[in-house]
Amino acid sequence: MGRLRFVCILVIFIFALAALPAVAQDSLSPGDSASGTATVSRPVSYLLNVNPGDIITVRAQTDGFLRQRVYGANDEQVRRPDFKSSRETSIYVFEMDEAGPYRLELSGDAAFSLTIESGDTLTLDRGVIKPGQSANATATLDRLDIYTLEVAAPLTLTLDLQNAPGAPVSGSARLTGITGSAQQAEVTTMARHLNVYTLESAGTFRLVVNVEQGDYTLSIVEGDTVTNNLGALQPGQTISGTIVPDRVDFYDIQASPEARITVTFQGITDSRNAPRVDLVGEGFDRNDIETEEEDKGITVYVLDEDPPYRLAVAGEGSYTLSWSGGDTLTSAGGALVAGQPVMAGLVAGQPAVFMLEGLAEGAAGSLLAGLDFTSVENPQPIITAMTLTNGSGEILPLTEIVSTGELPLFADYATWLFELAGPAPYTLTVEGERAAPLLLNPTLKPGETAQLMAEPYSETGLTLALDAAESLV
Structure with missing residues (x-):
């Protein structure tokens, strides 16, 4: 009887949605x-x-x-x-x-x-408010509160929106019709929203308060009550801190335009308002490369405009933060170790070469690669071509497994099965146009034992080789 192999792997990965014609x-x-x-x-x-x-x-x-x-x-x-x-x-x-x-x-x-x-039957005119003043009001589900903020001279101010005790999440208070660079910092907690603006001229500004419902207090505070500027953070330097809910810690970083940087962040907290980090500046783009391991996150950013750039930490609790120049998360090749996922940094026209490690001649296993969900109904592998060769240059077969609903394959991955034949080393050449998660799994046959090292929220797994009539215990 032929052998039926399937993949058993613990993963939580990305998904995407694509809109079809209305x-x-x-x-x-x-x-x-x-x-x-x-x-x-x-x-x-x-x-x-x-x-x-x-x-x-x-x-x-x-x-x-x-x-x-x-x-x-x-x-x-x-x-x-x-x-x-x-x-x-x-x-x-x-x-x-x-x-x-x-x-x-x-x-x-x-x-x-x-x-x-x-007409406009949503907005409710709440009148004029000035720096140093406060307003108390009750929000309703079907109306949006609008204030006219009058400013007599250029200044920095903080919009401080607080809900009544026991009320739901605070919502937001924002100025509209001004340039994005005027907004300096923003903090949202379970019952409070603070927004800092620097206004370069006197005038009147439209202030929108969006609270779902319930009593609230809006205060216009002169000055910046939120920003905590902590100076420069050097590449490779790791810094520890503690963030409180109504502040934002800012770290200046010196990086060149068009560069890539990798930010590593770990927050330790028992609060629902967990610490988080983001990059702020005149222009940047979070790359399509990001990973999280419980309370640790690694993100690659592409800097597409001129500096300055700052890292902003908000939330509540202790944290550690570091950054480095270049993309240290993805790999354009190198070692592919069984059970250890990598992020393959693929570029069009530049194949990436990986050396399979941890498997010997005669071993079998599976290769899992992330899917592109541009089409939800027909996702395609991000890796467009994959070739496995042995030390003699012979091409080894790769058999793609398609989920039919009968096999417990995870929909976030494309899966290929292989058996290693001929002499080592074994080389995997992959092609594509953007970063793709790639995982090498060994095969575990009936009666064999394997040890797996799995960190929380990380991926690891095995390929199980079973006869169709065999049961799994």
């Missing part, structure tokens, strides 16, 4: 209602009978997350100045600042019942 529906005018079900993969759309310059409010009762967008001619997205969303309601205001015709698109994961209203 399901076309009827046209709607202000005063009309509609209902249906929208998903990320199958949005629902309606034609809108409105004119350029019109303002409408779309109110939806939902049983889950619902996102709304309006598109004009040539699929140009209409400006969305205000919205308020929860698991029960989804309310958006749209101003038709693009040429028509107009299409409303709903996506997410929810059944909905919506109405189209003429």
